[in-house]
Amino acid sequence: MIGDGGYLIELERRGYVDSGSGREKVGTGRGSGQFTPEVAIENPDALRELHREFLNAGSQVLQALTFFGTREKLNRAGYGADTERINFEAVKLAKQVARDESERHAEVFREAFAKEGMNHPLQVNRALIAGSVSRTQLTEREGMASLDKSRDHIAEQIRLLKDAGVDFLILETFFHLAEMKVALECAAAAGLPAVATMSFRPLITKCTDGHTPAECAKVMADLGAVAVGANCEQDPQRMLPLLREMRAATKVPLAAQPAAFRTTEACHSFTRLPAFPDDLETIQISRNEFVEFGKAARREGIGYIGGCCGCNAAYIRALARGIKESSQDQ
Numbered sequence: 001m002i003g004d005g006g007y008l009i010e011l012e013r014r015g016y017v018d019s020g021s022g023r024e025k026v027g028t029g030r031g032s033g034q035f036t037p038e039v040a041i042e043n044p045d046a047l048r049e050l051h052r053e054f055l056n057a058g059s060q061v062l063q064a065l066t067f068f069g070t071r072e073k074l075n076r077a078g079y080g081a082d083t084e085r086i087n088f089e090a091v092k093l094a095k096q097v098a099r100d101e102s103e104r105h106a107e108v109f110r111e112a113f114a115k116e117g118m119n120h121p122l123q124v125n126r127a128l129i130a131g132s133v134s135r136t137q138l139t140e141r142e143g144m145a146s147l148d149k150s151r152d153h154i155a156e157q158i159r160l161l162k163d164a165g166v167d168f169l170i171l172e173t174f175f176h177l178a179e180m181k182v183a184l185e186c187a188a189a190a191g192l193p194a195v196a197t198m199s200f201r202p203l204i205t206k207c208t209d210g211h212t213p214a215e216c217a218k219v220m221a222d223l224g225a226v227a228v229g230a231n232c233e234q235d236p237q238r239m240l241p242l243l244r245e246m247r248a249a250t251k252v253p254l255a256a257q258p259a260a261f262r263t264t265e266a267c268h269s270f271t272r273l274p275a276f277p278d279d280l281e282t283i284q285i286s287r288n289e290f291v292e293f294g295k296a297a298r299r300e301g302i303g304y305i306g307g308c309c310g311c312n313a314a315y316i317r318a319l320a321r322g323i324k325e326s327s328q329d330q
């Protein structure tokens with residue numbers, strides 16, 4: 001399954017998302033409103049266009065831009081009162097694009113077949129829509145005692161996403177396994193399938209509350225995740241060792257959505273590097289590394305593969321090419 005790429009960094013580059021830079025220290029997890037998804041209601045056309053780009057690059061899933069869309073995080077950005085509207089509009093918009101583009105593709109096929117005097121027999125599949133749910137940042141700000149508050153916020157967002165009609169959830173960019181467990185319990189309570197991906201920083205050896213990738217994979221699978229893995233923070237090459245650890249620890253499909261930024265031996269996390277958030281162009285990796293990652297997916301047992309921050313449609317096109325080339329080699 002080919003996922004999509006990163007929305008917030010790309011839309012920040014296009015001028016539609018606030019990074020918080022210049023106002024506060026970004027990347028601490030304690031900031032006010034950086035990288036929140038109000039673009040869904042303020043500049044819906046910009047978001048629609050990026051969805052279209054990912055679809056046409058080969059994405060089979062569109063993530064509704066509901067990342068950092070809990071009331072807790074939106075409150076700090078001044079959008080708390082819009083929590084319902086942002087989550088609902090983001091899902092509606094992704095669904096619209098998926099429907100319109102699949103109809104457009106079907107029309108192209110129909111015309112091509114008609115020219116040859118044939119009826120078009122193909123069913124053009126519509127992309128699935130995933131609701132993105134991430135950490136509340138309460139754990140970073142207030143510690144583990146805040147997990148019950150996180151539970152209320154995550155449960156609320158998942159209810160909103162379910163009502164808006166997502167096909168499944170992607171629980172992503174969680175730093176603490178404890179908060180991921182809360183999110184998986186909320187997803188199960190709502191009856192929605194969930195892909196679960198942790199983010200590891202500053203090193204890939206342990207998540208913030210001290211669990212190895214193997215432990216995370218096992219716990220997430222035991223809590224019912226349909227696929228487990230990692231997203232964000234590292235480039236594909238840097239992420240691979242942790243994915244292998246997860247692969248060895250569980251039988252459920254693996255999911256990987258790495259960043260398109262180069263990290264260092266000392267710091268495996270681009271949000272902890274001085275280039276974040278205003279000099280990211282200096283650590284951008286080439287799309288060819290996503291061709292290679294696509295080629296490696298089958299060999300490494302990664303069933304769900306996409307990108308995160310820094311990964312625009314060119315990278316998804318590269319990924320799709322890598323996957324295609326590797327299946328032709330077989």
Ligand SMILES: [Zn+2]
Pocket residue numbers: 006231232233259308309
């Ligand atoms: Zn990311």
